Amino acid sequence: MNNLRRNLKAVYARAYVRIVGMNREPSWVVFTIFLPLLSVAAFVYVYKATAPPEIINSLLARVIIGGAMLAFWMNVLWGMGNNFYYEKELGNLDLYLMAPISKTSILLGMALGGMFSTTIRAIATILLGAVLFNVSFTLESPLSLGLVFLMTLTSLYGLGMLFASLFLMYGRGAWHTANLMQEPIFILSGFYFPIKFLGFFIALLASFIPLTLGIDAMNQLLGGSFAKKWSLLPVNLEILILTGLTAVFFALAVKALNFMETMSKKEGRLTLRYM
């Protein structure tokens, strides 16, 4: 019981740093809400310039959903995956490892804090995007949508926790790996065009990235008949797979974290800084 309480406190404390840290500099509103919308706008206008009118609303809805979910991907890559590496550089990692808590709590704290602040950015993107570009969403099943969103986030942040564990070992090389993964995932997750366009098998492979299935399901639930025509799998099946991915990523993350911690302690690399 004591142990659980301690770990929960650790989760809360680490999430607090994220939320307070982000909100403490007022400039975050401009930088994390208004300006990123411009990237989304650019892709909106690609379709405005090229797409036939009958499918344009569905495509714009996809771009806006993609833009909102992209915020989570960026947060997972930069705020989760890389964070243990940054904690190491800052000198905090030792203190986390020395504390009588599971390291998973620290990752969970980061994830919850990151989810909270990123959700604000994502909601803003959807609302502003819908208003500014006059896009209508056809909300079919709020419950399914809620479930898809939740399971996408949990599996995505599970993946982030796995990244964090792996990056703990590889330091600076990992930072660059994250950098390298940024754009290819934009392509493979179907942020801005239906992933099925790349062929069923590539889409299936891409489904290991939780965003792919999440974005596909959200588009089916919000983007009308054109989105359904290009859908990958039925929504319920996608929810099921996402739930499975959550469990798998989470378990792998815990395992990887323990393994990396043991290896690092054996090799004495935990406190090595790559300055």
Place this chain on the structure above:
Amino acid sequence: MSILKTIKYSAWLGWEMDSNWTDPFLFFLYSIVRPIAGTFLVVLMYWFIKAPEDLFSLMFIGSIFYMYIFNVLFGVSWVIQEDREHYKVLKYIFIAPSNIYLYLLGRALSKTIVTTIAVLITGVFGVAFLGVKISLTNPLLFLLTLALGLTGIAAFGIIMAGVSLLTARHNFFIGESLAGLFYFFCGVIFPLSVLPSWGQIIGKMLPMTYWLEATRRALLGFGDPSLSDMPDIKILILLVAFAIGFFFISILSFKFCSNLAKKKGILDMTTWY
């Protein structure tokens, strides 16, 4: 230390800092995968929608030359963040006898060289496999445009570096956001005429729009139809003004920002969370 020496050493330092985590081949691969993937994303959108060939070529050239805007402009402003909070050497660079402005210029140079390689590779890929027809109708216009544009972009990067001296970690988003701003308003991946009229006005006020237009004209023989009433010479004059103007503004603004940072005592702040 002479001006050239400072720039040379800073460029070398930039290369070392960017690439010392891996062997040169991997770094090379890394440097080109990301921008190529960025371009390919738009390529796939155009393919998906079966857009006309000319529009595709305009988008392709805009997209690959936009790499300079993203890498050099964002890269130079990121130098401040990285040197201040990660390597914690910013204060030592400030107290060194060499000029910090030249140091940043050197760092911009190393990023420009790496980006040029990525631009070349993506360009060759586009011509070989994606059906982009480069005619290079006006090599002189191309070279002049490239030189003027890169000067202006590096200077812009230094202006943003100055701003970074005063801002927290959100600077990460400044780069992303500014990149988004230019991506949107400069008609990088779609013709300007698609934008609402107010957007077109903003786009036509941004020097990067004309830089991309001149590059397209020089390489493809045609440009964005909505800018067709601008003769080449007028665009060149604009680019000269952009390069010289931003160069001087960058010197003054960086000086102002660094003085302000010193006054506020935030030259070596850390804002990670």
Place this chain on the structure above:
Amino acid sequence: MQSLAIETRALVRTFKTEKGHITALDNVNLKVKQGELFGLLGPNGSGKTTLIKILCTLLYPTSGEAYVSGYDVVKESNKVREIVNMVSGEESSGYGILTVRENIWLFSQLYGIPDKVAWERIDELLKLMGLEERADTRVHKISTGERQKMNLCRGLVTDPQILFLDEPTVGLDVNASRTIREYVKKWVRENGRTLFLTTHNMMEAEEMCDRVAIIDRGRILACDSPSNLKKLVSKEVVLELETSLFDGIDLPYKFSIEKNLAKNTAKMRFLLEDESVIPKIISKLTENSIKLISLKKSEPSLEDVFIQLVGRGLHE
């Protein structure tokens, strides 16, 4: 019999480097009693930090065993973590964007300290360290000394049974160092806690510790109370010379040199078995064109014990 706070048995730690293996700890056997102020004195790179890292569960030993309050640091690391905390003099931990108070609170939560207790302790500690006015200042704005005091508050806020201090006063001014030493000493005595201090500052070790172990190149050379250790050199004469700065000199005696580049002088400390060699030393200096500024006999210190055991000074 008093129970042991720390015990190491034949502890060895090696690191793999490009040039082969280096031994950071070589057959270290130590026993620290509960309630003791224990110091580990040695030059940079002697293995002090490696030992602390093993005892704090941050690093595994290559071989041998280590126990903290009877718990095995490898097999029972969670039990160890509940009762220890560590503060390092060179640490830059914390989040610049949080305030001093928030930073300490954050780390207290990792130990499950109830909020109310944590805030009370934080305020009390900040007051005792003279940091109360900086409590709501963001960490990136405080000075090195203030940061070091904040780190100490972080280490104390969990009220650990055993506190590890790794060079806690390195880089601090005299006043800040004194505040930290005095407070820690008082805290250990009043609460029956144990202190494990590593330092290369012999004054600090002498002033703070009940017992001191001397370590060099990973080996424990001696371990006793400061007064007993000094008895190792009680028969020797300690001679302190201040001279002009010089590159190097070969003398058949045990001595250390501390150079002062700012003043262009050098301080030589000789450990002599016989006073009669003093004129020989002086004439050797003169032969090498080294100017003698002052000469005095002094009391033996732990530095002399180190010279006696190792044959060179702590700072060389």
